Ligand SMILES: Cc1cc2nc3c(=O)[nH]c(=O)nc-3n(C[C@H](O)[C@H](O)[C@H](O)COP(=O)(O)OP(=O)(O)OC[C@H]3O[C@@H](n4cnc5c(N)ncnc54)[C@H](O)[C@@H]3O)c2cc1C
């Protein structure tokens with residue numbers, strides 16, 4: 448400690464989502480500080496990927512009777528025990544978060560680590576003030592190297608009357624005391640699509656309010672159009688609408704749309720995007736540049752504009768995906784350990800998946816992006832219904848769309864909507880990452896018959912290359 452009370456460290460990590468995974472025994476010789484203002488483990492573990500997918504799995508089960516009848520199998524759903532599902536999910540997750548905190552704070556493996564529970568912000572070059580959550584006096588800490596892994600947070604839109612009503616976001620909706628009869632979801636992105644599936648499968652009447660004409664509008668246009676069409680069959684989807692105002696009602700919240708229609712929402716869920724937490728850091732004071740959207744600016748090695756300050760994950764990465772945060776964490780970890788042998792992050796082929804129903808997954812360029820770039824390309828759309836396993840499922844709506852360069856035979860993009868879409872996409876991600884051409888991929892290996900990956904085999908064979 449310096450005379451002015453400043454505590455010196457070798458490394459400070461802000462945020463315990465992907466940031467917490469940086470530390471391994473190779474850092475044992477360093478004096479490390481970790482600062483966390485919220486729940487240990489961050490977004491993915493506590494309010495993101497992990498709990499949502501645990502709910503999605505049960506929703507998929509609950510939805511089976513609605514679709515099995517057309518195959519001649521009559522099933523009924525006897526009920527969904529929400530409190531049991533909710534408590535099982537969080538009964539598993541909460542102890543992991545607490546165990547992680549306990550391990551970093553008290554375990555002998557972490558004798559070199561000091562955990563600060565509070566909010567960090569820059570007051571100078573690699574110097575941070577930490578305001579503890581418990582109200583005690585702020586502390587100043589400084590380090591040779593600082594890692595910004597402090598993620599993002601939910602954006603709550605401005606809606607007239609919102610202060611007067613109870614509303615939910617993805618941070619709170621998974622802990623509802625009971626299921627409502629009706630839910631209004633505002634937004635048409637990942638979170639809206641996943642929660643609309645979950646809660647409607649559990650028997651909640653779902654209305655989705657979306658500004659544009661399509662849900663999941665960042666997907667390839669064919670996927671987005673198909674999903675919107677299917678969503679309209681299943682939920683009350685109000686496209687081209689915004690919320691004019693909300694007010695308290697006897698059953699929850701009364702939602703008035705811009706066309707004057709009034710919706711009764713037992714629960715109002717706002718799913719209108721996330722924003723990086725860079726503002727909480729006072730980045731300018733630390734010499735850390737931020738772009739117009741608030742993302743910390745990094746180079747290919749995940750270095751910020753401030754000497755010795757690195758960033759990873761949602762605070763600097765517009766992808767806002769956990770596998771990207773994990774990849775960037777591995778890059779930062781390597782670069783901290785090997786300052787003379789830096790590796791660059793690889794953002795060439797970042798895939799994503801939406802765990803709604805039907806599932807959706809994509810990687811690379813959409814057709815619109817390929818056109819915008821003036822590329823010469825060919826596409827093939829292969830229906831699930833035209834492959835053997837698709838016959839078994841009687842699937843009539845799913846497809847895989849591949850986009851390839853006809854001259855080189857390299858894939859440019861792939862977009863799938865249908866059962867197991869993320870799993871079916873994985874071999875394509877592999878092919879693109881390692882430069883495997885369409886012909887080699889299609890005919891250089893066996894495809895198990897009659898398994899679902901034949902969807903990809905047939906799509907590859909259908910691409911008209913030069
Ligand atoms: C509902 C939902 C579902 C999702 N599902 C998926 C999915 O299926 N697949 C997928 O790939 N991604 C998914 N994501 C996205 C994924 O959760 C994030 O991309 C990922 O968790 C980001 O990790 P991170 O380490 O960058 O940040 P975080 O995990 O958010 O960690 C940042 C931490 O920093 C702390 N912090 C912030 N500011 C400060 C400060 N100034 N001082 C101290 N601490 C601070 C925060 O409290 C937080 O704990 C989902 C997100 C949500 C919301």
Ligand SMILES: NC(=O)c1ccc[n+]([C@@H]2O[C@H](COP(=O)([O-])OP(=O)(O)OC[C@H]3O[C@@H](n4cnc5c(N)ncnc54)[C@H](O)[C@@H]3O)[C@@H](O)[C@H]2O)c1
Pocket residue numbers: 604605633634635636637638639641657658659663689718719720721766767768799800801802
């Ligand atoms: N499966 C996954 O990987 C997964 C799942 C959930 C969330 N996430 C991540 O979390 C992030 C946040 O998800 P999200 O669904 O909130 O964001 P999103 O960006 O996917 O969608 C936001 C939606 O809200 C609408 N919107 C924005 N502002 C609005 C306003 N003022 N009024 C009405 N509508 C408005 C947008 O038009 C869009 O439809 C995503 O970017 C995603 O990367 C990933």
